[in-house]
Amino acid sequence: MDFLIHLITAYGIWVVFASVLVDQIGIPLPAYPLVVVAAGLATARHESVWPILAAAIIASMLADCVWFVGGRFVGTRLVRGICRLSLSPDSCVLSTRRSYARFGPASLLVAKFVPGFAAVATALAGETRVPVRSFLLFDGLGALLWAGIAVALGVLFHDAVKDVLDTLDSLGRYAVPILLGLLVAFVSWKWLRRWSLLRQLRMTRITAPEVNRILEEGMELLILDVRPEALRAQTGWLPRAVFDDGVDRTPPPPHVPVVVYCDCPNELSAALIARELGKRGFHDVRPLAGGFHGWQASGFPVERAVL
Numbered sequence: 001m002d003f004l005i006h007l008i009t010a011y012g013i014w015v016v017f018a019s020v021l022v023d024q025i026g027i028p029l030p031a032y033p034l035v036v037v038a039a040g041l042a043t044a045r046h047e048s049v050w051p052i053l054a055a056a057i058i059a060s061m062l063a064d065c066v067w068f069v070g071g072r073f074v075g076t077r078l079v080r081g082i083c084r085l086s087l088s089p090d091s092c093v094l095s096t097r098r099s100y101a102r103f104g105p106a107s108l109l110v111a112k113f114v115p116g117f118a119a120v121a122t123a124l125a126g127e128t129r130v131p132v133r134s135f136l137l138f139d140g141l142g143a144l145l146w147a148g149i150a151v152a153l154g155v156l157f158h159d160a161v162k163d164v165l166d167t168l169d170s171l172g173r174y175a176v177p178i179l180l181g182l183l184v185a186f187v188s189w190k191w192l193r194r195w196s197l198l199r200q201l202r203m204t205r206i207t208a209p210e211v212n213r214i215l216e217e218g219m220e221l222l223i224l225d226v227r228p229e230a231l232r233a234q235t236g237w238l239p240r241a242v243f244d245d246g247v248d249r250t251p252p253p254p255h256v257p258v259v260v261y262c263d264c265p266n267e268l269s270a271a272l273i274a275r276e277l278g279k280r281g282f283h284d285v286r287p288l289a290g291g292f293h294g295w296q297a298s299g300f301p302v303e304r305a306v307l
Contacts, residue, residue, distance in 0.1 A: 012038040017055040020147075024063030024112075026119050031056075032150050039154025040161030049151050056147035057140070060112070064122045064139050071126025100124050101228050108138040112146040204274075205289040208298040211259055215239055224260045226273050227292065231263060236304040238295055261288035261295070 016031075016038050023031035035056050039049045100107050100121050111121040125135050154161060214221050223241040225232060232243065238261065258277055260270040270287035277285045288295065296302060 012042060013051050013055045016052050017059045020056045020059035021063050024060050024118060025066065035147060035150040036154040036157075037161055039151040040158040041154075043155045043158040044162055049155060052154075053147055053151045056150065057143045060143040060147065061136075061139055064108075064118070064143070067119050067122035068126040068135055068139075071123035072129065073126075101230070104128075105130050105134050105138045108135070109142045109145065112142055204286055206259055206286040207289045208295045208300060211238070211288060211295075212298075212300045214257075220256055222256050222258045224258060224273070225292075226260060226262050226270060233305060235292065235296075236302040238292070239301055239303055241303075255283060257284040257286075258282055259286060259288050261291050263292050 016035055019029055019031040019034045023029045035052065038052050042049050042052060099117075105125055107117075107121055108125065111118045122135075122139065125139075211221075211223070221240070223238050225237050225241040225243050229243070241261075258274070260274045260277070262270045270291065274285040274287050290297070
């Protein structure tokens with residue numbers, strides 16, 4: 001533990017910079033507590049906390065610029081990759097994308113406070129061709145708010161920070177293994193949540209050939225498209241599909257089979273909406289395996305708006 005305290009004391013700025021950069025890139029390293037601790041130790045030593053704040057902001061914006069550039073040049077594939085690898089299974093669901101669609105670049109002001117949203121929001125900003133100046137403005141203000149609160153907590157509660165460090169120091173050589181164990185436990189818990197949800201999806205979803213067979217036979221079926229409107233207009237939709245806002249206006253009888261699809265690689269948005277419809281009394285609601293991309297890759301017909 002003495003080594004950790006010495007590391008933060010001697011190289012506080014670089015520890016903050018590296019931890020924030022790694023965290024914002026997407027690796028689940030708890031950078032926020034390190035920023036608080038670094039600011040608390042600096043305050044206790046009567047040193048300026050401004051360099052710590054600057055290091056956190058620069059590292060955060062540097063990572064965000066990587067996602068922004070990636071989103072601009074790679075587009076939807078990068079966003080889908082983030083969703084596939086994220087340990088937060090709710091980071092790419094419909095509510096997250098709708099939040100960005102509703103508030104646009106302004107959502108970057110609070111994106112870092114929402115687990116799993118920061119990387120998605122910055123990649124979407126690049127994908128939607130947000131002007132660089134607007135991106136830097138909102139992302140910079142968001143990074144300032146995020147890092148500023150952490151530094152302020154360290155300054156205000158520097159005595160509490162010192163007490164926590166003293167407690168950890170009293171544990172001697174067991175302190176670092178305990179901290180590492182807590183980190184491993186946290187990551188394992190997130191991974192198990194994701195694995196459990198994906199396992200449930202594999203058991204309940206319907207495949208594209210099955211849906212196509214039902215359509216060809218003219219059987220009764222409600223196909224629900226829950227993707228953002230701009231994406232639907234760009235890529236088209238499944239035959240007979242209605243958009244998510246149409247269900248509340250004209251709800252079908254609960255006995256009608258429902259297929260829900262989105263553009264998430266693991267159909268998370270579709271799964272959550274399928275679960276909600278089930279609670280409303282629908283007896284047969286399943287997400288479409290592979291979502292719209294799986295349907296399109298199978299070569300089945302896609303409808304588009306008539307110009």
